[in-house]
Amino acid sequence: MDVFVCAGCRTELTAPVSRVALPVHAHHGAWEELHPPLMAPATYAVDPLPGGPPWRLWGDVGSEEAARQGVYAPVYSVSFGARNRIVIAPGDSRSMTLILDKCEGYCRGVDGRAGPNLACEGCGRAVATRMDDCGMWQTVWLEPAAVVRRPSGLPAGPKPDWDDVQHPEHRVPPVEPDGSWSRRWEAAVGVALAHLVVAAEGRPVTLPAGPVAELLGSAVGGHRRAGAGSDARTVGLAGPGIRAIGPRPDVLLVPRHPLTGEPWRPPDDEAAVVVPLDSGVWAYLAYPGETSPMPATGVLPPGVLRDDYPLPPRPRRLLTSHYRAYNDTLVRLSAIRTPQLRRYYDARRP
Known part of the structure; x- marks a missing residue:
């Protein structure tokens, strides 16, 4: 099992977690409904595609640049966020505090529209985004450039097959x-x-x-x-x-x-x-x-x-x-x- 630590001060930011496949419904919930956590306890997944802000309009991006972001047909906007973000259940997060001026949302929670809204308690570095607004599965997305994966020292269970x-x-x-x-x-x-x-x-x-x-x-x-x-x-x-x-x-x-x-x-x-x-x-x-x-x-x-x-x-x-x-x-x-x-x-x- 692994833990993720702050890349700046090495504060542990997660409980011990094991990697599984990214759920296909990770970004798709039901509008105007509160959802449970996306991830099972003690698991994490990695999204290889760009996600989150900044967003750019298709007309400003063009088909070639959009294709480099993994989008091959016209859409309203294209994400230029980080690739390989790590998602965990909120209950597996540790030593993080909300950045209050980045806690915007639609109506019932926060949706991450302003970028990372969780900071490391050890050094104040922005490290993750909590998302739990209506229509969203409850998640914490760790920014890949802000965290480092380390062995937890605990034995991992059998890998799913x-x-x-x-x-x-x-x-x-x-x-x-x-x-x-x-x-x-x-x-x-x-x-x-x-x-x-x-x-x-x-x-x-x-x-x-x-x-x-x-x-x-x-x-x-x-x-x-x-x-x-x-x-x-x-x-x-x-x-x-x-x-x-x-x-x-x-x-x-x-x-x-x-x-x-x-x-x-x-x-x-x-x-x-x-x-x-x-x-x-x-x-x-x-x-x-x-x-x-x-x-x-x-x-x-x-x-x-x-x-x-x-x-x-x-x-x-x-x-x-x-x-x-x-x-x-x-x-x-x-x-x-x-x-x-x-x-x-x-x-x-x-």
Whole structure:
């Protein structure tokens, strides 16, 4: 495990933490809602993309400079903030105090619009940004130039691997306790759909029957038309523990690695076209599990589930993708510069 210390005076600024993949919903919450912490306790993640202020308008930046910032299609503004910022749960922060004249926000908290708003208690250096306003996951973002990573001296637990995504506890249910769609699902679906638009190359797509079609069908239909003609791209679920049956689909929905964030790839098949999906969401689609409060017992054959219990909860509206998660991901995929996909983007952006 590691701790992050102030680059100026070496004051410890975090509890011992271990690195995991950056959650795909890190920058995408639900408007006018208070959110829980983004990161699990004792974990941290690194965002390789520029984030936060200063922001510059697309018209002032131009396409070439925007591309160097990782944005390949027109947007309102482009971030010129630091790369490789480190995010932790607020409860894992130590020895930092708010910079009161930088604590602006929209209505219910602080949103980091003025830059770093946390200072090291040891030397007063600005080292991090607390964000917890409505529509934001609660986070503390450490500035990479202001902190140094050091070993904590504590033993690290086992590193998460592909086996972890097959465990029941890794699944993320699609419905919140209040009966609404999961905010994590909405963002994860938006990110995956942006990759699917690129993978399908503008063609219609056909989803596999079962949980994928039932849960994602409406969201996919909002961005890619369904179809079964000769030009349609077939989509299938693939990943650790799933045995391939029949011809390989044109596009594979696969999990992201829980530690590196890299998409799973089928062994010895470099030509496979994959669309990465949040591993918790993927795990629910791949291993939905038993939903009955009573196990199948007695004369029921192995693998047969009871059918005398209510169906899983479903909100009143169909699942849709988070628009900003979808759009922000799409403009950061370099393939959006191809003429066909650029026409697709220009026809749909506000």
